[in-house]
Amino acid sequence: MSGTDWYQSRFADFEQNLNGEAQGPVHQLRRDAIAHFTATGFPTSRDEEWRFTNIAPLTRIDFELAAKTDEPATADIAPLRYGLPGPVFVDGHFAPSLSQLDALPQGVVVKNLRTAFIEDADLVCRYIGQDAMSEDQAFTALNTAFVQDGVLIYLPQGTVLDTPLHTLFLSTGTKANVVSHPRVLVVAEAHAEATLVESYGGLGVEAYLTNSVCEINVGENASIDHYRVQREAPTAFHISATHVREARSARFRSTSITLGGSLTRNHVHTALMGEGIDSTLNGLYIENGSQHVDNHTLIEHAQPNCQSHEFYKGVLDDESSGVFRGKIHVHQAAQKTDAYQANQNLLLSDSAKIDTKPQLEIYADDVKCSHGATIGQLDADAIFYLRSRGIGHREAVRVLTRAFAGEVLDRVRIDGLRDELDRLVTERLDRAAGVAP
Amino acid sequence: MLKIENLHARIEDTEILKGIDLEINAGEVHAIMGPNGSGKSTLAQVLAGREGYEITAGSVSYLEKDLLDLDPEERAREGLFLAFQYPVEIPGVNSTYFLRTGYNEMRRHRGEDPVDAMDFLKLIREKLALVEMDESFLKRPVNEGFSGGEKKRHEVLQMAVLEPKLSILDETDSGLDIDALRIVANGVNQLHAPDKAVVVVTHYQRLLDYIVPDFVHVLYQGRIVKSGDKTLALELEAKGYDWVKEEHLEQTR
Numbered sequence: 291m292s293g294t295d296w297y298q299s300r301f302a303d304f305e306q307n308l309n310g311e312a313q314g315p316v317h318q319l320r321r322d323a324i325a326h327f328t329a330t331g332f333p334t335s336r337d338e339e340w341r342f343t344n345i346a347p348l349t350r351i352d353f354e355l356a357a358k359t360d361e362p363a364t365a366d367i368a369p370l371r372y373g374l375p376g377p378v379f380v381d382g383h384f385a386p387s388l389s390q391l392d393a394l395p396q397g398v399v400v401k402n403l404r405t406a407f408i409e410d411a412d413l414v415c416r417y418i419g420q421d422a423m424s425e426d427q428a429f430t431a432l433n434t435a436f437v438q439d440g441v442l443i444y445l446p447q448g449t450v451l452d453t454p455l456h457t458l459f460l461s462t463g464t465k466a467n468v469v470s471h472p473r474v475l476v477v478a479e480a481h482a483e484a485t486l487v488e489s490y491g492g493l494g495v496e497a498y499l500t501n502s503v504c505e506i507n508v509g510e511n512a513s514i515d516h517y518r519v520q521r522e523a524p525t526a527f528h529i530s531a532t533h534v535r536e537a538r539s540a541r542f543r544s545t546s547i548t549l550g551g552s553l554t555r556n557h558v559h560t561a562l563m564g565e566g567i568d569s570t571l572n573g574l575y576i577e578n579g580s581q582h583v584d585n586h587t588l589i590e591h592a593q594p595n596c597q598s599h600e601f602y603k604g605v606l607d608d609e610s611s612g613v614f615r616g617k618i619h620v621h622q623a624a625q626k627t628d629a630y631q632a633n634q635n636l637l638l639s640d641s642a643k644i645d646t647k648p649q650l651e652i653y654a655d656d657v658k659c660s661h662g663a664t665i666g667q668l669d670a671d672a673i674f675y676l677r678s679r680g681i682g683h684r685e686a687v688r689v690l691t692r693a694f695a696g697e698v699l700d701r702v703r704i705d706g707l708r709d710e711l712d713r714l715v716t717e718r719l720d721r722a723a724g725v726a727p
Numbered sequence: 728m729l730k731i732e733n734l735h736a737r738i739e740d741t742e743i744l745k746g747i748d749l750e751i752n753a754g755e756v757h758a759i760m761g762p763n764g765s766g767k768s769t770l771a772q773v774l775a776g777r778e779g780y781e782i783t784a785g786s787v788s789y790l791e792k793d794l795l796d797l798d799p800e801e802r803a804r805e806g807l808f809l810a811f812q813y814p815v816e817i818p819g820v821n822s823t824y825f826l827r828t829g830y831n832e833m834r835r836h837r838g839e840d841p842v843d844a845m846d847f848l849k850l851i852r853e854k855l856a857l858v859e860m861d862e863s864f865l866k867r868p869v870n871e872g873f874s875g876g877e878k879k880r881h882e883v884l885q886m887a888v889l890e891p892k893l894s895i896l897d898e899t900d901s902g903l904d905i906d907a908l909r910i911v912a913n914g915v916n917q918l919h920a921p922d923k924a925v926v927v928v929t930h931y932q933r934l935l936d937y938i939v940p941d942f943v944h945v946l947y948q949g950r951i952v953k954s955g956d957k958t959l960a961l962e963l964e965a966k967g968y969d970w971v972k973e974e975h976l977e978q979t980r
C-alpha cells in the first residue's frame with residue numbers, strides 16, 4: 291500500500307478503536323479531514339510550495355500510529371524540560387505522571403485535548419481545525435484525522451500566566467516507522483497573556499515521523515510569546531504547521547528553533563485579522579550532515595495599521611540544505627501596514643545550500659514593506675582580526691558563528707531556555723569545528 | 728628582530744609592494760610615512776598574515792623564523808602585533824571575551840596556565856587605566872558602535888594586554904583628539920622596552936612629538952624611497968612629499 295491508501299486503512303483501524311469517542315462533532319471533523327487528505331494526497335515537488343523539499347523518503351514509508359510505550363524515566367527527560375512546568379506527551383500519548391500541571395492561575399485550563407473533546411466540546415469545536423481543510427495543508431488534514439491526545443491551553447479573558455508553560459512532545463524512537471500527530475490548541479481571550487513553549491525531543495535511534503499542528507488564537511489585546519524548539523532525533527521526520535489568528539491590538543511573538551531531525555518542514559501562518567496588531571516571527575535553524583530544513587511562513591495582513599517583523603537565520607554546514615519562503619500578503623484593506631522581513635544564512639561548507647525567497651503580495655497602496663535575504667560566509671576581515679590577536683582559526687570560526695546565531699538566541703526571553711539553547715548551539719558548533727567540548 | 732628583504736606583494740593583478748627592504752632591531756622605534764595609497768597598510772597587513780596577498784618575491788625573517796611561513800595566529804603568539812588602521816567591528820562578540828581569549832592564547836603558547844575571568848578583570852583594569860578607557864567598553868561587542876577614536880584606543884588596549892615584542896601601529900593617531908593622542912602615545916611609550924620594537928605608520932609629525940622615532944622611512948609606490956632620522960619627519964612636515972617623489976624619479980630615471 292502507499293500514501294493515501296495506507297492512511298485511509300489506518301484511519302479505519304483507528305476509528306474502530308475509538309469506541310465511544312467515535313461520535314460527536316470532533317469525530318465528524320476527523321472524518322472530513324481524512325476525506326480531504328485522501329482527495330488531495332501528499333504534496334509533490336510539482337507543488338510550488340514544495341518545490342525544494344522532497345518528501346518522497348517520508349511518503350514511501352508506511353508509518354504506523356505510535357503505540358503507548360513505557361514512559362521514560364523522569365531523569366531522562368529532565369534535560370528537555372528547561373526547568374519549565376507543563377504537560378508531557380510520549381509518542382503522542384499524554385503522560386500524566388511526567389506532566390507538571392499544578393499551580394495554574396484561577397480559570398486557566400491546561401488539559402489533554404482528548405478530555406477536552408468531552409468536557410469542553412463547545413470551546414474546542416469553535417477553534418479547532420479552522421485551517422484543516424485548506425488546499426495546501428495535507429499534513430494538517432492528516433493530523434486532524436488522527437487527532438486524539440494533545441493539549442488545550444485556554445486562557446479566559448484577562449488571565450495572565452506568569453510562568454512559561456512548556457508542552458513537551460517526546461518520541462522514544464524505540465520502534466521503527468511510527469508516527470505521532472501532536473496537537474496544540476491555544477485559546478487566549480481578550481487581555482490574556484502567556485509565554486508558551488512547545489518543544490519536541492527524540493531519545494531513540496529509529497526513524498519516526500512527527501506530524502504536529504498548533505493552533506493559536508490571540509484575542510483582542512492579548513499577548514502570546516510562543517517558542518517552538520525542535521530537537522528531534524537525527525533519524526526523524528518532522529512536519530509542523532502553526533496556524534495563528536490574531537484579533538485587534540493583539541501581540542504575538544513566535545520563536546522557532548530547529549536543531550534536530552533529518553527532514554523538517556515548518557509552516558507558520560499568521561492571520562492579522564484586526565487593527566493595531568504587532569506580530570513577530572523569529573527563527574533559527576542550525577544544520578549539519580545531510581539535514582534538510584524548510585521554513586515556510588505566511589503573514590497575512592487583513593486589516594489596517596498592523597506591524598509584522600520577521601527575522602530568520604540559518605547556519606548550514608556539511609551537505610545540509612535549507613529552504614526559506616517568507617510570504618507577506620497585504621490585503622487591499624490593510625492600509626498603513628508596516629512589514630519587515632529578513633532571512634540571513636551562513637554557509638559553513640561549499641556543499642551546503644539554501645534556497646531563500648521572499649514573496650510580497652501587496653494589494654494595498656499605503657504600506658511599508660521591506661525584505662532582505664542574504665547568503666554568505668563568515669566575514670573574512672573579522673576572522674583575520676581575531677586571528678591577529680592569537681585566536682586560532684577554528685575558534686574564530688566558532689565564535690563568529692555563535693555570534694551569528696546569537697542574534698536570534700538573544701531574543702529568547704526565558705533565561706533557562708536561552709541558556710540551554712545557547713549551550714546546545716555552542717556544542718553543535720564545537721563539534722562542527724572539531725573542538726573538544 | 729625583523730628583517731624584510733626585497734619583499735614583493737600583489738593583490739589580484741596589481742603589484743603593490745615592489746621590493747621592500749627594512750631591518751628593525753630590538754629597542755628601536757621606526758616611523759613609516761608616505762603618501763596615500765603607497766602601500767603602508769599593505770605592508771603592515773602582509774606582515775600580520777592577511778590572506779589575499781600573493782608574495783611574489785623576497786623574504787621576511789622575524790626572531791630567526793620565516794615569518795611568511797606562519798599563520799596569523801602563530802605570528803601573534805610569537806609577539807607580533809598589528810594595530811589596524813580600520814579596526815573591525817564584530818557584532819555579537821563580547822570585548823572581554825575577545826581580549827581574554829587572545830591573552831590566554833599567548834599564555835598557552837608560553838606554556839602558562841590560562842587566567843580565569845576574575846584574574847583577567849584585575850589585569851584588564853590596569854590596562855584600561857593606561858589608555859584611560861572606561862570599563863563599560865568591555866561589555867560591548869568588539870568595536871561595534873565605537874567612535875573612530877575609541878576604536879584606536881581599543882587597539883592600544885589590546886596591545887597593552889597582549890604585550891607584543893613587535894608592534895606595528897597603522898595610523899593609530901588618526902581620528903584621535905588632542906588629549907587622546909597624548910594618552911595613546913604615552914601608553915605606547917610605557918609599553919616600549921629595550922627588548923621590544925615599535926613601527927608607527929603615520930601621516931603626522933604631532934604623533935612623533937610623543938613617540939620619538941629612531942628612524943623615519945618614506946614609502947612611495949611600494950618601495951622605501953628614503954630613510955633618515957627623526958629630522959626627516961620634520962622636513963616632510965614642512966615641505967610635503969613632492970621633493971621626495973622628485974628625488975626618487977631622478978634616481979630611477
Ligand SMILES: Nc1ncnc2c1ncn2[C@@H]1O[C@H](COP(=O)(O)OP(=O)(O)OP(=O)(O)O)[C@@H](O)[C@H]1O
Nearest residue numbers: 738739741743761762763764765766767768769770
Ligand atoms: N583589493 C585590492 N585590489 C586592488 N588594489 C588594492 C586592493 N587593496 C589595496 N589596493 C591598492 O593598493 C594600494 C596601497 O594601499 P594601502 O592601503 O597599502 O595604502 P596606504 O599607504 O596604507 O594608504 P593610506 O595612507 O591612505 O592609508 C592602493 O593604491 C590601493 O588602492
Ligand SMILES: [Mg+2]
Nearest residue numbers: 767768769812
Ligand atoms: Mg593605510
